[in-house]
Amino acid sequence: MTPVRVSIFAAIAAILLLALIFELIRSRRLQERYALMWLATGLVILFFSLWRAALGRLADLVGIAYPPSALFVVASLFILIVLLHYSTVISELSERNLTLAQRLALLEQQLRETSASQRGDTTP
């Protein structure tokens, strides 16, 4: 069985995490769509720190002798997924950033050419 102190500490940490996420959403520094996975992480940690029998069952199931380690594993897995998700978000953002820069450069070139020809300039 998980020591009570571990459970209490984990529960407090999870609640602080959830409160922090809530505050970030409230102050509009974190969009809901990116907060969802962090919320899930916090809730799962909270769930397993409060329901200690479930954590013991899970540890048993996957063969972890010391139940608090299972809590650690579950938390790590969730954080890994969040990070991977962010890598995809960054990839998409940099892709869009690139497309924007290209469109901007082409538009600028077109604009310079158009205004040059309006002035009757022959040089491009």
Added chain:
Amino acid sequence: MARLAILPAFNEAGSVGRVIEEIRAFDPGFDILVVDDGSTDGTAAEAELAGARVVRLPYNLGIGAAVQTGYQYARNNGFEIAVQIDGDGQHDPQDLEQLLAPLARGEVDMVIGSRFCGERHYRPPLARLIGIRLLSAVVSVIVRRRMTDPTSGFRAVNRKGIVLFAGNYPHDYPEAEANVLVARHRLRLVEVPVTMRMRETGRSSITAVRSLYYMIKVSLALFVSVFRRYPALEDR
């Protein structure tokens, strides 16, 4: 037939003007577009002075995105042929004739200038030669045709190639992947021998430290490309 020469240039103020003049001298019918990839020297000014059109990227996007911008320009402005030449003077515009011939005959969709097929004058350092050989072997297997110089950035494409590259071009160190992209879209490609000149100014973007990253990144990209689906092209 409207032809565009695309010159990607990053801090090549010392050589870009001469390359432009050489292309002019070879064939005055070329429209010349310099894609200034966020240079901090006078590259764009030099290019404009030499009479080229200049697209200035707002910051350095890397060679792949710079070249792609050139192809987007070619697509948007109805060009039928686009040639890609480095702005640093290492590609010889004299070779354009060989490069354009197979396209003009309508035999292929892309022609790559190879430093290794035909008579060889270019001898790279051993480490780079091994890297190029490895990549050639991998690319040759994927495209099912012998490629001797998959890292060459000296190439010419027809309208199909322009449309393909405008919509889809690999990012950093793009050349080897671009060959695979062309082959996987069932466009036809061929290599022709070209000569390689010593760099006039500037330094190669591939330093010893980056070489390893280069090999790993390109290998991963090539491996993944085999398992990717490639949608049909649409010329808008």
